[in-house]
Amino acid sequence: MLYQSYPQVNHQFRYELNKDMHMAAAHFIPNEQAGKCQDIHGHTYVINVTIAGDSLDESGFLVNFQLLKEIVHKRYDHTLLNDHDEYASQEDPNQFPTTEVVARVIWERIQKELDQRLNKPRCLQVFVRETPTSYVVYRPKEEDFSE
Numbered sequence: 001m002l003y004q005s006y007p008q009v010n011h012q013f014r015y016e017l018n019k020d021m022h023m024a025a026a027h028f029i030p031n032e033q034a035g036k037c038q039d040i041h042g043h044t045y046v047i048n049v050t051i052a053g054d055s056l057d058e059s060g061f062l063v064n065f066q067l068l069k070e071i072v073h074k075r076y077d078h079t080l081l082n083d084h085d086e087y088a089s090q091e092d093p094n095q096f097p098t099t100e101v102v103a104r105v106i107w108e109r110i111q112k113e114l115d116q117r118l119n120k121p122r123c124l125q126v127f128v129r130e131t132p133t134s135y136v137v138y139r140p141k142e143e144d145f146s147e
Ligand SMILES: Nc1nc2c(c(=O)[nH]1)N=C([C@H](O)[C@H](O)COP(=O)(O)OP(=O)(O)OP(=O)(O)O)CN2
Pocket: 029, 037, 097, 098, 099, 100, 130, 131, 133, 134
């Protein structure tokens, strides 16, 4: 059970939901500046996503909590992140599975799914904790949204 506090996002939407998730995954960073993190090692990632919007869908949901878990946990839990196409590059640092990139990719995948919905929810923040002492917060800019 996860009861952590997270940074708050300022917004004017009527509804905001947050979904906590955790997942076990391995990764390595294919760059010599990453030091010991060039070797495969694992983390229990703690993730929180913040979704907001002004209207609900036909279920009375802003978005189903279970859908968010499917997009993140189902895809990555107990996997080697570098095996996924989105993290497979050995050259492009924007595709290395760093905490920063993991947070951005989670935002991209969630927002792509939210864009299909009539009530148009927005993912405003993705928080990814990689270790007890290290975390990243990703917040999209207005131009990152398609609508
Ligand atoms: N900006 C980033 N720096 C580092 C990342 C990252 O994703 N973004 N990742 C790593 C490693 O993957 C490592 O697993 C985590 O690093 P670190 O916080 O140094 O882990 P420690 O448990 O050793 O932290 P201590 O606070 O020193 O115990 C490295 N850097």
